[in-house]
Structures are given as structure tokens and as C-alpha cells.
Amino acid sequence: MSQSPGFFLTIIAFALVLGPLVFLHELGHYLAGRLFGVKAEAFSIGFGREIAGFTDRRGTRWKFGWLPLGGYVRFAGDMNPASQPTPEWLALPADERARTFQAKSLWQRAIIVAAGPFTNFLIAIVILATFAGVYGVDRTPPVVGAVMEGSAAAKAGLEPGDRITAIGGRHVSTYKDLAQYTVMRPGERVSLDIVRNGSPRAMEVTLDVHREVDRFGNEYRMGRLGVANGSPVLEKVGALGAIGAGASQTVDVIRGTLDGLGQMITGRRSIDELGGPVRIADMAGEQLTLGWQPLIFFIAMISINLGFINLLPVPVLDGGHLLFYAVEAVRRRPVGPEAMEWAFRGGLAAILALFLIVTFNDLDAFGLWHGLAGLIG
Template identity: 50%
Template structure:
């Protein structure tokens, strides 16, 4: 049994979490900023963090670059926005046409959509570049999708899979390496999977129901995931790649992670997984510290994973998120006229309430996961 690694200290965990969030906020908000500048939108502020301004400066274009008290987040404020969520000021319509031309609210619909989408999209691009850089520096590892051993009483054995079988597809998605099989099994909620494989040149298809097991990670955390009961060949191949193939692998892995995130959220919404498995800010900070304690490379790769998460979550069609803005723009495109100010206000308020409610639930779960509620119960007993 592998010895458990010590948990990183609170200050180290907090520092690495702040560094990661700061970098990703600059990347995300930088996407909005660059797209806005490209289309000639006037920008009041680019803020690092929230709350009271600590220091800052004004550039030649009139944008205030400021650093605020709370370093967890940030925003770009376009001229005419009432708040950091880019809720427009309804009084802007009274401005002269020359002034409205520079305002985000009066830009063509397609330009507004690009500016809003630029934030999440640059998160995906950032992750692709990180992964591509890692692959160029260290090579791209992969293991052939060949089964070397089968657990006697496992799901794969019950379905008829044998050593030597080469897995070719799972649920219709092609499999190129054993890592694809492991990822599909681990993100499974125990639902049956259609597995295609090749045996002695003959294609076969079986249905396998992964077994949900609990394992302990290197830091003592309990993780629930699916398992098929097969082992890889162990013959890992590290391919030296140039920029083109590195980018191709970066795109493929980013897409695979995105699909896994979408599958997990769908499983939670459908009740196939517990909401307890969805980490909040405390859990994210804890994992960030753990990965950073393993070295700079682990921290950078985890930052790529979290960047994909940030991009995906921001595309969810909830008002206040970028996806919510895009949803309202889609409605505007169908109606061929802007949505009323009252409806937008209601949408933003409901979106804010939904996000805050989710954060409260996730934080509550996080506090339970790190043992806070158990300690409180022991004090009261």
C-alpha cells in the first residue's frame, strides 16, 4: 500500500489557490477585454479582485487597471455597465449617437456575442496551449487499449472480455488508448456501457456495467468512481511530438475533459450522482494545494484542467454567467429586438440567486468534507 502524502499547509494552499485564480481571471477577462477592444468598445475598468481598490492606474485609453482587496476573481467593466455582471444601464438610450457608437450595449448583436463568448473560449485555448507545451517538452504518453488481465469476478469478465482483447469503442466513441477506457469508466455513474473490442481480427460488442468503488487518493481523500475490472498492458509509449501534433493532442484532451465535465453535471442533474461529489471553493482550494505540493508541473496541468472547468461553467445558460448573456442574445436574435429592461433585471436577479444558492450548498458540503461539521458536533455533544 502506498504511503499517504502529508496535506499541504493552509498558507501554502491559500497562496497557490490565489495564484491560480489570479492567472485564470486575467486569462478569462482578458478574452472579453481583447474582443471588446477589437470591436471598439469603450472600457472603464479591468479589475483584479473584488471589493475596495488598493491601487491602480489609468491607461491612455481611459481604462482603469486596478487591484482590489479580495484577490479571488476579477472583471472587465464596459462603459455603460451598471455592475461587474455587465448589466446595462437603461438610461444609455438617451445618449447622443456618437457616444452610443462606443458602447457595448449598442454594438451589433454578433459582436456582443463574440465579446461575451471570448472569455470562456480563451479559457479553453489557454488549456490547449498548456497541454500542448507539456507534450512538446515531455512527450505525449499513451498506452495501447489492449487488455492484459481481467479481474475474475469483475464487470468485464462477466461481460465476456478476455486478456488480449483490444477495446476499439465505448458507447460509440472511438478508443485510441487505454487512458480513454479508464476515463470512461471513472466518470461512469454505474450505467451500462456498450463496449466494442477486437479479438483475433473479429469485432465484438458487449454491454458492461461498471462497478462503483471507493478508493483513497494519495492525500487520504475518498474518491468514488466506476471500474471495469481490467488491467492495461503496462507498455506505455511516450511519443516525441512537434507543435502541430502537440496542439492536436491538446485539443483532443481538452475536448475529452469537457465531455467528462458535461457527463458529470448531467449525472448530478439526473440524480445519478450525489451533489456531494461536486466540489465548491474550499474543495477546489484544497485540491489546488495538493497538486501544487506535487510540483510545478502538476500545478500547471491542474490549472489547465481548472481553466477548462471555468470555461465550461461560464457557458452554462444561467443569467450573470456568460452563457446566460448568450442565451438572452439568442432570444433577441429570434425576436429581432432587444429584451425589455425589466425582463433582463429579473433574469439577472434569478441567476444571481441560483448561483449563490449553489455556492452555499457546495460550501456547506466542502465544510463537511474537511471535517468542520464533525468537529462542531463533537463540541456540542
């Protein structure tokens, strides 16, 4: 029987995950802006009508919106995405205009925009580095300890003692590297490079499709090679080693996200796997049910994905702004306001379409459509 974290626990967990991450993401923008002398007019957690807030001595309005699905920092002078002079901007007094976002150089604006996603990655590195420092780093070598009967590995001819050096053309240094690659590729045929008795060999293998259901009733479709590792190796590391491990794991998660996105674009993975706020809330509740450590690890994963998504080159996202700044750097002048407006309209339409897709998927995951079909039938 599947377990459920319950509605109130889910809401609490969702707030514990999304609230701090949104705040710290926007704080990254805010602090970078302050570094370059840009005045922040508003700092909001949530969208829509303000339900609580205060104004500090610098004139920044800190507030909470009624829709807690994001947040924003509004800098003085950030009147249009092209950052071009407008009559309103030109009418400002010189000293006030100097403290606006538009008045800053291209590289300063780029740093302010990139500071939010960078903060998300930094949060994840700190969390993962802490885990690495406390529990050690998994250095288990990719040596086959056992081969499951009838598995993809058995069909390919793998034997105990074989050392796997690469899979799908990607270098493998630990057993964890192997698992991270295979789990994302159910049913795919991939190349395998091994060393057996000191001699290198190459082979092809079609990964098994493994379906697993967790204690909460969630079903996962994963790829599996069908080998067990030998003796696990857990290495204790110092502060620098832990930071390196945290950064390495963050890169691995980003690479896994890119792999998943590429598979969806090419049709090898269904977009039904995309989830939105509802699914994140449900998963947060499940992780909190399992304990604080799984929840904190989940926060690191969401932080990485939040940073990654914001860096996508889609207008209205941070990555879209950075893309236009890159074009401005090459052309030595900003993109025209008309082109910018149409680009941002298109970006907004794409984001809204994605939001509808993930919301549809979230509701389907909760069985809403099946329930409605049953009522209609």
C-alpha cells in the same frame, strides 16, 4: 498518515491558480472590446472595495478588490443587460456613445462576451499542447493485456488480446479513452464492443466501484473495468500534432464535465462532489506540494472548467448573455427589460444557491460539521 500542504502554501497556490486565470479571462473580454472600439471603464481582479489600482491613459481603472474570488471588466454603456437604449445612454455625446458596449452590433457584443471563456479554453490548450510536445502523446491501443481476477472484466468474459472498440456506445481508440469513460461510471452497467481473433462481439458489463485514498487523505469513488493495458505507446509529435492533442484533451475534459453534470441531474452522482473556492484552494495546495508540473496541469483543468461554467446558459454568466443574444437574433429585437430583469434575478438566485451548496460541501470535506456535531454531542 495523510499529508497537508499547510495554510500558507494553500493560499499561495490558490493565488497562483485563480489570479492568472481570472485576469486572463477578463483580459479576453477587454481585448475583444478594444478590438471593436469599446471603452473599458474598469478592469478589476477581485470584488468589493478597491485596495490598490491605477488609471491608464485611456481612462480605464485597473484595480484589485479585497475579495479575490473573481473579477470583471466594466465597459462604457454596459448599463443594463438587455443592451437597450436608456435615457442615460441617449444623453451621452455622439462620439462617446459610439464607444459604448450598447452601440455595437449584436455579433460584436457576442464576440466580446464569448472572448472570456474562449481565452480559458485557449490557455488550457496551450498548457496541454506544451505537455504533449515535451512528453509525447499516449497512443496505447485499447487492447487487453491482462484481466484482474474477480473484476467486472473477468465476470463479463474479457480475455487478454481482446481489442475494445466501444464502451457505452462511445468509440474507443486508445486505452486512455477507455479509462476516462469507466472512471466516471462506478457501478453502472454499460455495453462493450470488442474484437476477438478478428471477430466482433458485444457484451454487457457492470463496472466495479473502486475507492482510492491519495496521500492527502482524499477519497475518490471511481469506476473500474479491471483490465491492464498491453505495451504502452508514447508518440512524439510536432507543433501541430501537439496543438491537436491539446485541443483534443480539452474537448475530453469538457465531455467529462458534461458527463458528471448529467449524472448529478439524473441522481447517479451526488452533488456532494461539487466543490467551491475552498476545495479548489486545498487541491491547488496539494498539487503545488507535488511539484510545478502537477500544479500547471491543475491550472489547465481549472481553466477548462472556468470556461465551461461561464458558458452555461444562466443569466449573470457569459452564457446567459449569449443566450439572450441568440434570442435577440431570432426575434430581431432585444428581450424586454422587465423579462431580462427577472431572468437575471433568477440567475443570481441560482448562482447564490450553488455557492451555498459548494461552500457547505467544502466545509463538510474539512470535517467542520462532524466537529460541531461532536462538540454538541
